[in-house]
Amino acid sequence: MRRIGDTAIAAVTALALGAGVWLLSTNTGTPPQPSAAEGRPDPGGEHRAAPALPASPPTRIRVPTIRVNAPLMGLALTSSGSLDVPPLAEKNLAGWYEAGTTPGDTGTAVVAGHVDNTEGPAVFYDLGALKRGATIEIDREDSTTAVFTVDAVEVYSAKNFPDAKVYGTARRPELRVITCGGGYSKTTGYQGNVVVFAHLTAARPT
Template identity: 75%
Template sequence: MRRIGNSAIATVTVVALCSGVWLLRSAGSEQPPPQPAAAEGRPDPGEERLSAPALPPSPPTRIRIPSIRVNAPLMGLGLTPSGSLDVPPSREKNLAGWYEAGTTPGESGTAIVAGHVDNTEGPAVFYDLGALRKGSIIEVDRRDGGVAVFTVDAIEVYQATNFPDKKVYGAARRPELRVITCGGGYSRSTGYQGNVVVFAHLTGSR
């Protein structure tokens, strides 16, 4: 597997996640997914908490976020011809993906996981991602049989026109994880306006 790092991901990262077809078809009768509160925003980098020792590289197979009832298999994602991160098939609403040319969850660096907020049938795997809180636990099963345990540092929402690529995808010395879906408000003409991003770091393994 060729490792090319997160710098290869372009600004238009997860636009394909964000059409919001379900809300459009529901004619306004359904509520948009929860959005993170301002109090859950990213802490100052100087306040970063200690992390667990980094794990050796191993592809992830499943992600679990107990507080929002996520338990989903992971598939590998590449880049589209335009340079954006590809996405899981929209018909598979309980499927997430990870950027397989970058860092694997648990090793030193920034690992990227993305998934749909909804599909034509209704809420999808990361519909409740914006409801997470600091201190929530994320578990990632790995192909080597281990489990990487992450603690959420912050949950933020960004407009698509002002997405902070370096902040989200930039290199990290410790093992970190980003989990991304759509958010930032919803327009019936253009779909979701941005992305919800969860920032987490490795705090254990088993």
């Protein structure tokens, strides 16, 4: 598996994704959106960061507070330069950018998934309801589970998507979880993305 440096990830992703990860949606409901309060720094201070783990591909993501428990597939860039997405028909499937940082290693790892499909809510339908301090667990091929703590949950429009903030270089192990969000149009679909910012706070045997 090819692994590129964190700086290169930021450059490639910003160029390829432009204003976020665009996932097809049929708007089968009204998924929750994060409040402005969830995007502000935690008044209780940062959770202590855990040491980085060796690189190892992820296999599953769990977010207990929003009932996510889903396998992970590798995602690459499409021929047009955008990040590919999991098959739309697979409601309970997420993906990770496999040319980049593996979750738990130093840098910014990226996970993406659909908010809904023609059958209803999909894997990250409730992502916008996540709160600061919540836990995200990612199982890895090396039989370790990387445990991340949520620092912020924000929603961005396509016109104001902060590529550098979302995909930029990180000196510690960080995670971004992304799905569709914001306003909705039948012509263009969702107008933005919900983004969860988290950092590694623990590791344990899977």
